[in-house]
Amino acid sequence: MEATVFDLTGAPAEYAMPAVRPTLEEAQAWCRHLATSHYENFHVATWFLPKRIRPYFESIYAFSRTADDLGDEVADKDTATRLLTTWEQMLDECYEAPERSVHPVFVALRKTIDETQVPKQLFADLIHAFLQDQLMTHYESMEGLLGYSKLSANPVGRLVLWVSGYHDEERALLSDKVCTALQLINFWQDVVEDWERGRRYLPIAEMQRFGVVDCLIAERRFTPEFAAMMTYLAGYAGEMLKQGGAVSGTVDRELGVTLKLFVKGGEAALGGIVAQGYDVLRARPSVSKMTKMKLLGGALAGKLAGAVFGAGTRG
Structure with a gap:
């Protein structure tokens, strides 16, 4: 099944769509790098957690950090709104047709979803907050x-x-x-x-x-x-x-x-x-x-x- 083409043009370069779908190990490494390079306190806090669930936290952080930056680090509000809407569509795909997901965030996040059955609405609420930032x-x-x-x-x-x-x-x-x-x-x-x-x-x-x-x-x-x-x-x-x-x-x-x-x-x-x-x-x-x-x-x-x-x- 072919991957859906999503447009992240205008996003910070580090969040660009990859040319090919990463492996789970590559996706998890990408999320881990994002978590450890962007927010020291998060990295330190997760060190105290059991090792088996750290990848869950790293995928959640990567999803949230990327969504936040799509809304906060993009100067043009129309572009930010488009990017956040696209990010929500990619979230929908991750839940409904995960085999199509290409972005490392969603490849890693799907593993978290499969193993914990975490509700989609919690992720969607975060995106809606960043969309609200564009208006209020x-x-x-x-x-x-x-x-x-x-x-x-x-x-x-x-x-x-x-x-x-x-x-x-x-x-x-x-x-x-x-x-x-x-x-x-x-x-x-x-x-x-x-x-x-x-x-x-x-x-x-x-x-x-x-x-x-x-x-x-x-x-x-x-x-x-x-x-x-x-x-x-x-x-x-x-x-x-x-x-x-x-x-x-x-x-x-x-x-x-x-x-x-x-x-x-x-x-x-x-x-x-x-x-x-x-x-x-x-x-x-x-x-x-x-x-x-x-x-x-x-x-x-x-x-x-x-x-x-x-x-x-x-x-």
Whole structure:
């Protein structure tokens, strides 16, 4: 059966369609390279997972990273929309006629689908979030921002749980809180960068409530009003992260270590905002190397403890 011809013209060069279909081993290597070269924290976190399921995570990351870049790294919105629509069509093909898939992402992803039966909708939601980015650059309320995070962030956590063998809604809802909180924290860190890209994820309702206007962001002018707003927003995300963090205690020890590492990373990012006096306009708050080393040391200790004392809860 001949492969369907999909047009990825205009995409970043690294995501171009290959001339021939790669083998599964080649496709998985491509995904692994993408994961390890684009996002160090993801690579580090997956090291704490059982080796047999790391390829699942790498294929999921490759799918998400590529979709994100098709929407975010392509300047022309019409081109980005076309590319994302094509990416969704390729996802459909991966589920409906996988023998036709040629792109390494979908060759590797099909292996994950076959072995875990992961629902297509979780991947489709991510694409819809990136399509939404082409149309919406400002949000009126926190509810609107939470709706966006339901598409852009929450599917990632649900995918992680699913391919690890956890399919219940109770754990998924806790994961949603973690993922949404991490998304919000990222927005609070990137206020200036997002503004320069023509986007603002600070909800208008919260800005009006605290007396903050757009010109403060444009001029990078930090005021008591802006500080009060950021104090509230950071607390909001922190409480959500705390509530969702309980999910790490409901899964096997190795996955729990990875989930806890992401939660601790979010807490550290919030700590960076607080340490900067909530002035995210002066510079992007960051996590120190020493803090990162402590996080990794704690995660390593947790993994070693798992190896000695056995796995935790699963079901």
